[in-house]
Amino acid sequence: MAMDHEDELLLAELLCGRRWGALATASADGPLASMVAFVAEPGCSGILLHLSRLAAHTRNLLAEPRASLVIGAPDGGAGDPQTLARVTLSGAVEVVEPDAADYATARARYLERLPGAGPRFGFGDFGLFRLRPREARYVGGFGRAWTLGPAGLARLCPADS
Amino acid sequence: MAMDHEDELLLAELLCGRRWGALATASADGPLASMVAFVAEPGCSGILLHLSRLAAHTRNLLAEPRASLVIGAPDGGAGDPQTLARVTLSGAVEVVEPDAADYATARARYLERLPGAGPRFGFGDFGLFRLRPREARYVGGFGRAWTLGPAGLARLCPADS
Numbered sequence: 001m002a003m004d005h006e007d008e009l010l011l012a013e014l015l016c017g018r019r020w021g022a023l024a025t026a027s028a029d030g031p032l033a034s035m036v037a038f039v040a041e042p043g044c045s046g047i048l049l050h051l052s053r054l055a056a057h058t059r060n061l062l063a064e065p066r067a068s069l070v071i072g073a074p075d076g077g078a079g080d081p082q083t084l085a086r087v088t089l090s091g092a093v094e095v096v097e098p099d100a101a102d103y104a105t106a107r108a109r110y111l112e113r114l115p116g117a118g119p120r121f122g123f124g125d126f127g128l129f130r131l132r133p134r135e136a137r138y139v140g141g142f143g144r145a146w147t148l149g150p151a152g153l154a155r156l157c158p159a160d161s
Numbered sequence: 162m163a164m165d166h167e168d169e170l171l172l173a174e175l176l177c178g179r180r181w182g183a184l185a186t187a188s189a190d191g192p193l194a195s196m197v198a199f200v201a202e203p204g205c206s207g208i209l210l211h212l213s214r215l216a217a218h219t220r221n222l223l224a225e226p227r228a229s230l231v232i233g234a235p236d237g238g239a240g241d242p243q244t245l246a247r248v249t250l251s252g253a254v255e256v257v258e259p260d261a262a263d264y265a266t267a268r269a270r271y272l273e274r275l276p277g278a279g280p281r282f283g284f285g286d287f288g289l290f291r292l293r294p295r296e297a298r299y300v301g302g303f304g305r306a307w308t309l310g311p312a313g314l315a316r317l318c319p320a321d322s
Contacts, residue, residue, distance in 0.1 A: 019236065020233065020242040023194060024185035025185070030253075031193075031228060032185055033182075035245070068185075068192050070196055077180070080275070081277075084181065116240060117241065
């Protein structure tokens with residue numbers, strides 16, 4: 001069943017309008033959930049993260065790159081939270097090396113959206129990472145759930161957004 | 162270093178004032194992040210979840226009970242999101258069986274806080290689960306991070322809250 005237009009808009013808003021999500025990483029002690037800032041790249045081909053190598057989630061990613069990011073509409077505290085839209089992006093996280101051809105573009109995109117992160121680009125322990133979404137599982141409420149692959153995400157998020 | 166009073170209040174608000182968090186579970190395909198509703202039990206000795214056995218996170222928990230729940234202050238979209246308070250609770254999830262001595266109390270507590278979940282207690286695929294926090298990692302912003310165990314959580318969350 002194709003997504004209806006309302007859910008397409010809700011999903012695009014989560015991916016491109018939000019900037020704070022929860023990352024699941026794996027460690028020998030079990031899975032870890034932590035909040036991270038994120039910025040979607042054009043066509044949602046990648047999700048940029050700027051992380052400290054001193055943080056547990058980063059150490060986890062360097063040992064096991066598979067990860068999952070959930071982005072949820074904010075809970076206003078009223079009604080049934082299960083009706084809130086959310087999307088889980090699953091895939092693997094790669095390092096965006098400072099000498100990579102796309103580093104400057106990625107850094108500029110991240111900082112355009114999250115200018116407050118500027119000073120942290122001067123910290124030695126911070127680095128840029130990219131989650132490559134293999135699958136997106138969107139839930140817009142009861143009976144409104146869809147799974148999208150990279151092509152579906154690219155269609156939703158215009159390359160020039 | 163002991164937590165300052167402001168951070169104690171922020172942490173208590175996350176645990177007792179919020180009701181929508183992100184759960185990290187483990188699967189053979191890697192970690193999974195998903196949004197779940199939660200209700201803290203007295204003294205934060207347990208975090209109640211009401212989950213469908215049809216959901217991927219529940220299947221994951223039944224195979225690997227170790228999990229982690231992150232609760233974050235909502236992002237208003239301005240400023241640096243890294244300054245937002247959040248807490249990660251890590252531990253193992255157990256089933257609260259319908260014939261358990263504490264089931265009725267747990268169910269009543271859950272429904273008092275999340276009355277919209279009422280109809281789902283009649284669905285055969287839903288069940289009550291409890292995350293037992295082994296450790297809480299609170300971050301109130303830069304340079305404001307503390308790790309608490311069950312005793313620290315119990316002190317923060319009064320047993321009659």
